[in-house]
Amino acid sequence: MTDDSLSPAARLRALADRLRDRSPALAGCLFGGAVAAGLSLGAYAVVVMALWIGSPYPDSGPGGATGTAVSLWLLGHGVGLTRADTLTGVPAPLGLTPLLLALLPFWLVRRAARDAAEPETPEAPEIPARTVVWGVTGGYTAVGALAALYAAGGELRPTLREAAWHLPLLALAAALTGLRSVRGRVADVPSPAGPEGRFGGVRAALTGRRGATACRAGLAAALTLAGGGAVLVGVSLTLHWEPARASYLMLTDVWSGRLAVLLLALALLPNAVIWGAAYALGTGFQVGTDTLVTPLAATSGPALPPFPLLAAFPPDGPGTPLTWACAAIPVVAGITAGWFTGRAAAPDRSSGTGTDGAPPPWPASVTAGTAALAALVAGLVCAGAARAAGGPLGTGRLAELGPVWWAAGGAALAWTLLLGVPTALALRAWRLRTRKQRGAGAGGGRWAGAGLFGIAMTGTGLAVPGAADGGTDPVPGPGAEDEPRDATDADEPEDDDPERVDPLDWWERVSRPDPVAALGGSFGTSYDLYDQLPAHGPEDWRALPAEPQDPPGERPPGRG
Incomplete structure (x- = not known):
């Protein structure tokens, strides 16, 4: 049976049951937000009263000092004030917010949200994130609304329109940071348009x-x-x-x-x-x-x-x-x-x-x-x-x-x-x-094992440095055994690097009788320059065939 098929009385009973289940946690969060607002207000009142007591020229009684403290508390939230008692008789706005005044309220709300998000015992159920955030924000805003109404009749009168959104905005930001400090990323606080609503893609x-x-x-x-x-x-x-x-x-x-x-x-x-x-x-x-x-x-x-x-x-x-x-x-x-x-x-x-x-x-x-x-x-x-x-x-x-x-x-x-x-x-x-x-170069650096003119001997083949990736491309030697290519190589994406050296091209070059020209050198065709290089397999450089050999795994039909 769905909620649409229920009678109005049954819907009210179901709503009352849900509120009864959530009421202890919600009440605790509301109380925590209200306590945070009261503590920050009390701290401001203590400082202002101390300065008023020590001043040799008090302009008003304790009520005026308390109203000034409440107005300064609202100013710390970005709420603009208006001073009605001026020399010219024209009300003067006071909208420059000392930003350090917002530090204490922000820290207290953050602490209240963090304490509400942490379970008292490991066996205690976890309070939903939305209950923590909106509960703490609601309790803080309720006390702030009462404070704004109290200060509205004093010398520094707050702008109630600004107080209506500045107070909950600061409390919401502080509550979210407190919840994040306990549970990490806040994932279950719904956006105004729902999880897949208007702001789902942006989120x-x-x-x-x-x-x-x-x-x-x-x-x-x-x-x-x-x-x-x-x-x-x-x-x-x-x-x-x-x-x-x-x-x-x-x-x-x-x-x-x-x-x-x-x-x-x-x-x-x-x-x-x-x-x-x-x-x-x-x-x-x-x-x-x-x-x-x-x-x-x-x-x-x-x-x-x-x-x-x-x-x-x-x-x-x-x-x-x-x-x-x-x-x-x-x-x-x-x-x-x-x-x-x-x-x-x-x-x-x-x-x-x-x-x-x-x-x-x-x-x-x-x-x-x-x-x-x-x-x-x-x-x-x-x-x-x-x-x-x-x-x-x-x-x-x-x-x-x-x-x-x-x-x-x-x-x-x-x-x-x-x-x-x-x-x-x-x-x-x-x-x-x-x-x-x-x-x-994991095997010892880019030029590790390099021979003359940067030609490294790797296994049974040559490795010519200078490729685009900074490494070496192996070149099979004449004595290397033919190995068939893996069938999965055809599925690999082609390398779009124009500087990458193809080993098959190098095979065609080094199998020619002029290894110096094959390596791009300009030293002529004298093989005596390569006497210090070890022979590859049973053959020597001088015994290389004059006709180019086919690379391993790609012998044309009719040959070999």
Whole structure:
């Protein structure tokens, strides 16, 4: 009996039974997500309350400090705030998110999902992945919704529309990473369109070997750009240490205020790293309306407000060779993406099961396509990071701060595409050539056992080096026995390498009375040059017949 034939009452009973079976696990996941949200909120509240208690000029009571803590917690999720109490009376937006504020909530949600995915005992049943992910996300989002409603009546009011999707998005990403840390690849979390729905092909492409390689290479390029941005921030702070120190001391003269400024600067360090990466890409960043700071030129306009990180910006004017040297960072990022792709396109023997111990290499077109997909991944990651690292700090001059997200993403895509694809193809070709040489020289190297003029004696025949695979092609000697060809040889694909030497052609040449000419030499026909070579079988070089002999296994009818 199917569900369609059941009565409405029977369907309700079946649904209630399924919910009863899943309710303990689902309730535990919901509770874990709610606890993660409460712990992160409590941590922010403790820090803000400590600073409020130590401040000699408290503007509001404990309720105001608690509302500020909740607003900062929402700001850490990317939710924009609006300050209603301003000098001009016009509400001022606060959309620049200190990215370090998102670290604690992300880690707590990830830990909650990991704990929910791990069974308490080996005999306990495993909770389905979808229950873990959606349960933890739902519990976290529920607490976040209550926090957004609480902060809506304070001085820093959150944008409820942004809170409706920023909170579950961060919780979902953290829950997926926590589940993956326990169970590896997340395979049973259904996509919005089902396993074979609208996104089935995209999901299959991204979870395959080539898709995983592209994602890994793109993320490696993005991380390389971030590392270069961190280096630029460190160098700039070192070169502008005195202005940064003076601006820090200028802001306040009490320890609670200086501690608050220091914590804010630390929370904005990831933003500065992304700004540095955008600077290295060449697109730069904005420090206000109608301003742009790039390696080629910097126009920051009027004096910026005193703040340590703002004091480390390059001065106005054209670029210098020191700023132009930042172009090395995206170059290294593009080469990194190509290196990851090229290694996967031609893996070594340790990961294969083929005849030579290595999996079959990718075609050149597939390698180039994977490198291009890696460039797309790097561009998307950089665009998203640039979008998250910027935002407004008011309605005036500071209404535009940070990189232009679409320009940073496009520059990352272009750099990685132009450098990653050639690097991947070159590395693939090099690894294939090295693999062939290793396979051909397994007996002692490419020229192992080579005689005069590079003619190696192998068994009863000659081996002439110089083939396309870097090895030697055996040539039967005159005394070699005729061996019939295997019937399966006809089914083998033909070698499309134009430089490969056919052993039958060499047999026709070496069976002629002039071995030097047969080997492509220009030393004449004197056989005395080959006195040091051993004889092949019972015959000597001088006793070779003048008439060419038939190769083994292909004697024409009527002969021999």
